Amino acid sequence: MSDMMYFDHAATTPVHPRVVEAMMPYLTQVFGNPSSVHGFGREARKALEQARDQIAAFMDAEPQSLIFTGSGTEADNLAIIGGAMAQRERGRHIITSRIEHHAVLHACEYLEQAGFEVTYLPVDKTGMVRLADLQEAVRPDTVLVSIMYGNNEVGTIQPIVEIGTFLREKGIVFHTDAVQAFGVLPISVRELPVDMLSVSAHKINGPKGVGALYLARKTPISPIVHGGSQERKRRAGTENLAGIVGFAEATRVTAEEMDARVAKYRRMKEEMESVWKLTGIAYRINGHPEAVLPHIFNVSFIGAHTETMLMNLDLANIAASSGSACTSGSLELSHVLRAMNLDDAIAQSAIRFSFGITNTVEEARKAAHAVAQIFYRLVKRA
Known part of the structure; x- marks a missing residue:
């Protein structure tokens, strides 16, 4: 080819040579389970937390606010389904847009089957959500809004600062799918008024099979994958250590270039x-x-x-x-x-x-x- x-x-995207190089030791020598307490596990845990620090630094986040997932799709599902389920006693209304990735749209459809109501906002001819439409759609029982950062098909960047600022005043949880924006736009979750933000490694020359969800402190969430107590009990399953190390190196290369x-x-x-x-x-x-x-x-x-x-x-x-x-x-x-x-x-x-x-x-x-x-x-x- x-x-x-x-x-x-x-x-x-193709995996960057530096990413491959960074991953190799974790496919061959450092094979311990990060949850194990012996030396092999501790070595793996150290690499996992160093990678978390690096990725968090790239988006200006606190390391403990990052939850590693198996993909951007899983990060979206965790944010939407987990965020909605954690607040279902407060309200059962969710708002999203008609131009979201199917990872968001299908998660919303799943919630509709579970008794939630979803409003799908229209967009203008440039593919942009209008803040006025969102303001009109908000109800007393609205618990979650998910609007993507930048569209994956036409590239339109959404007004997430204005949307997030409005939702902060209303006390409504705001998620943005930043999978396409990550790596081409500078992202600082300290400055952005978002509560949850999804990213993926394979869109920035990292490996497939690893993503992450940024979760702001005190944001309610219910796990959607059940099992062990990995990722501070927010996402069960042994972490994909080699993939996560590769993800961290991909953010390092991206920051430079x-x-x-x-x-x-x-x-x-x-x-x-x-x-x-x-x-x-x-x-x-x-x-x-x-x-x-x-x-x-x-x-x-x-x-x-x-x-x-x-x-x-x-x-x-x-x-x-x-x-x-x-x-x-x-x-x-x-x-x-x-x-x-x-x-x-x-x-x-x-x-x-x-x-x-x-x-x-x-x-x-x-x-x-x-x-x-x-x-x-x-x-x-x-």
């Missing part, structure tokens, strides 16, 4: 768009023009169907996607684009390019030219 141009980093990466991604967007302007193809950029994640570029090539474009791009050794990796196997129209009320011609021709450390500006230019050629071939044929 070495000649393949990979523009699907929002789905997953984030500014340079973000600058490169912005340049790549500019290069791609300049090619399309030059070639005169019919395209439209989806999402917010300014409040947008730097690595996500969702573009509609009007007149060419998404699936046909993706197949042709794949044949040209370019990997892109139609949106979320969790649903890209299906031919259904993206729930995000549907929620944005885009015209059919725009919604049915949208492609998501998402950038990462393997990409270069030259590659972006090459890919943009290939897109233009494919577009003209398909539209001419049509």
Whole structure:
């Protein structure tokens, strides 16, 4: 796959060589259970807590506020189901948005079956939640709100500071899924008015199978995985030590490189768009023009169907996607684009390019030219 141009980093990223190197001793030599009291266990525990310190420092959190999970999806589920169940005597109303990741939406649907009521907020044409809609939706029995930091399909950054500030005044628990924003936007949970925040290792060149939930002090939560007393009795199961060590190293590398990466991604967007302007193809950029994640570029090539474009791009050794990796196997129209009320011609021709450390500006230019050629071939044929 070495000649393949990979523009699907929002789905997953390659593991950084430094991360692999950091993980190896914990796959071969330091194999103890962090909960064991003997020397092997103590060595493992020390590595676990050092990794927790590093990841917490990256998001400006207290180490004890981090709960390690098996994925970003599990972190979302723990926040939403665990947060709602812990407060069910107080109220059974939850608010989220129509453009959330399915990890949030399906967790909310599960709670609806358990007797909770969920309000799904609309978004505007840029994919942004309106604060006024949220304020109107809040009720005396609202116990939890979950609004993502940055959207995984169109990249729109939500007004979480305004939302969180309003919810603080109301005493309502606020969760944000920051899986896509983590590593491309500086995140300080001390400054953000959030009570819970989900992140994932494999989106920032760490390993798959490890995520984390930040839980502010005194935030009510009920465990959703039951067993041992790991993670301060908040998430049972022996911790994935090698994965967590890898996650910590990924945050260290990201901290060193984030500014340079973000600058490169912005340049790549500019290069791609300049090619399309030059070639005169019919395209439209989806999402917010300014409040947008730097690595996500969702573009509609009007007149060419998404699936046909993706197949042709794949044949040209370019990997892109139609949106979320969790649903890209299906031919259904993206729930995000549907929620944005885009015209059919725009919604049915949208492609998501998402950038990462393997990409270069030259590659972006090459890919943009290939897109233009494919577009003209398909539209001419049509």
